[in-house]
Amino acid sequence: MSTSDEPNGSRASEDSLPKGRGRPVDSAKRAAIVKAASDAFFDVGYAATSIEQIAADAGVSKVTIYNQFGDKRALFAAAVERECEKMRGHFSIDAVSAHSSIRERLLTIGKAMFAFLSRPEMIQFERRIAAETEHEPEIGRAFLEAGPWRMKAAFSAFLAHACTRGELSISDTELAAEQFVSMCKGMGDLERRFGSLPTQADTQKRIASAVDVFLKAYAVE
Numbered sequence: 001m002s003t004s005d006e007p008n009g010s011r012a013s014e015d016s017l018p019k020g021r022g023r024p025v026d027s028a029k030r031a032a033i034v035k036a037a038s039d040a041f042f043d044v045g046y047a048a049t050s051i052e053q054i055a056a057d058a059g060v061s062k063v064t065i066y067n068q069f070g071d072k073r074a075l076f077a078a079a080v081e082r083e084c085e086k087m088r089g090h091f092s093i094d095a096v097s098a099h100s101s102i103r104e105r106l107l108t109i110g111k112a113m114f115a116f117l118s119r120p121e122m123i124q125f126e127r128r129i130a131a132e133t134e135h136e137p138e139i140g141r142a143f144l145e146a147g148p149w150r151m152k153a154a155f156s157a158f159l160a161h162a163c164t165r166g167e168l169s170i171s172d173t174e175l176a177a178e179q180f181v182s183m184c185k186g187m188g189d190l191e192r193r194f195g196s197l198p199t200q201a202d203t204q205k206r207i208a209s210a211v212d213v214f215l216k217a218y219a220v221e
Helices: 027-044 051-058 062-069 072-091 102-118 120-133 137-146 148-164 173-193 200-218
Strands: none
Touching: 027 051, 027 062, 027 072, 027 120, 051 062, 051 072, 062 072, 072 137, 072 148, 102 120, 102 148, 102 173, 102 200, 120 137, 120 173, 137 148, 148 173, 173 200
16 A cells, blocks of 8 residues: 555655545535644644545545645645634624723733643644745745734734724724734743743733733724
């Protein structure tokens, strides 16, 4: 049995296979594929992950995966999107429409965002992707498009909706989204990446201060 990651033992590169699509698989099977891919990519990184192993873990054939996703990079994007869905719920219109104040909602988002990005597996995953991007820049771009850029767009939409409600006044919501995230992460993000974990008190203080500065700049009086 071939150990190649290409369907039918083809020697073509995983990332250069035709992006055709076969018959759609049921939602449960597709979810199983994406979960298996997400677990593998986060555990060992992109380069060390094989389609063959993902297929085995998901209980499907390699051909099924290629028919549905086209190539390994598209499957990687789907896996990153799956992880980011855990965060994007905090930016929904429903969250904006809650009866809590804009300050309370921003505090909730800041805390959730910091907790999401601070997970050890996320830090490890980002390190691996950064290393692999040195050899394959397309991997880095795929990660940005499927994860950080989509999350920024979702948060930008949250801020835009808050503006229509008369709570905020922002001319460039995408820039404001970047500013808010950067302030919430602060030096704690760098410290964490180099093995110095910020205390819970420091994290809470940083996020609360970020919200206060953000509202001082953008809140409607």
